[in-house]
Amino acid sequence: NHTLKGKDVLTWLDFTQTDVSQLLAQAQDLKENPHNSMLSGKTLGMIFEKSSTRTRVSFEVGMVQMGGHALYLNSRDIQIGRGETIADTAQVLSGYVDAIMYRTTSHEKLAELAEHASIPVINGLCDIYHPCQALADVFTILELKGRLCGVKVVYIGDGNNVAHSLMILSAMMGMEVVVASPKGYEPDPAIVKKAEEVAKENSGSVKVENDPAKAVHGADVIYTDVWTSMGQEAEAEERLKALADYQVNDDLLKIAKDDVHFLHCLPAHREEEVTASVIDGAHSAVFQQAENRLHVQKAILQSVIGNPNS
Ligand code: CP
Ligand code: NVA
Secondary structure (H helix, E strand, O other), X not given: OOOOOOOOEOOHHHOOHHHHHHHHHHHHHHHHOOOOOOXXXXXXXXXXXXXXXXXXXXXXXXXXXXXXXXXXXXXXXXXXXXXXXXXXXXXXXXXOOOEEEEXXXXXXXXXXXXXXXXXXXXXXXXXXXXHHHHHHHXXXXXXXXXXXXXXXXXXXXXXXXHHHHHHHHHHHOOOEEEEEOOOOOOOOHHHHHHHHHHHHHOOOEEEEEOOHHHHOOOOOEEEEOXXXXXXXXXXXXXXXXXXXXXXXXXXXXXXXXXXXXXEEOOOOOEOOOEOHHHHOOOOEOHHHHHHHHHHHHHHHHHHHHOOOXX
């Protein structure tokens, strides 16, 4: 087994298809056998600058199920909130905990923490990536379809952090990924370019377009996320207008394959980016997907800080 010990998990661009396949297999094992002592005596520090339900709870529960412990550190309550530097925080925490999960407003801050920490840093969401989410997404697609290679996943809506990580990881796993966004809300062209390079190396494909109906033809999976991400609240009204034609509803689902699956990273806003009929309907796998956050993050933790012999 290729070792990921000591590695940061900031973006899947730093990993290979082999690494990810290994993590997915480990997550499958952990889903079947949730309890072990691989993280006995280990502590995960979790710094949150933004709200969270899934990420916070799944990381904490995951640590406990493997014999470890997790600390919830709200950035407002620790000294980072009063101006202690990220570099100092990184070095101090490195003396206490075994890994840091960081949910932050900017990828630069995440990279700075990782640079100054001597322990693995895991991206719990930033402005441009959400890698743990994407790992749960492809794990769920693998469960639903029994394969990844050649599966067509179509992301509809805001070209945000979730879209970026999904694009990169789907491309890496040999999938066909299409992102349909309105003008001005497309994924970052620099990240699209990187995803295209990854796709080329792994027989995947990446396409960005503006027409959701065209995009979902033949889709195996339709995915969406909120139109207003955390920190963009001031733009909410403008976004609601710009994205109005990108709602995932029954009409859009009809264009996809009959057995299409619907995914959403959650939290969701019913009747905005998705209708209740879709997210609460027969095609939806959103709660299976949410549960899978737990299993895949345990695989990450086990790989980067696990004791191989326990
Ligand atoms: N999907 C996700 O990351 O959810 P939380 O914001 O609740 O952690
Ligand atoms: N794009 C959303 C995802 C939340 C899990 C956000 O950044 O707020």
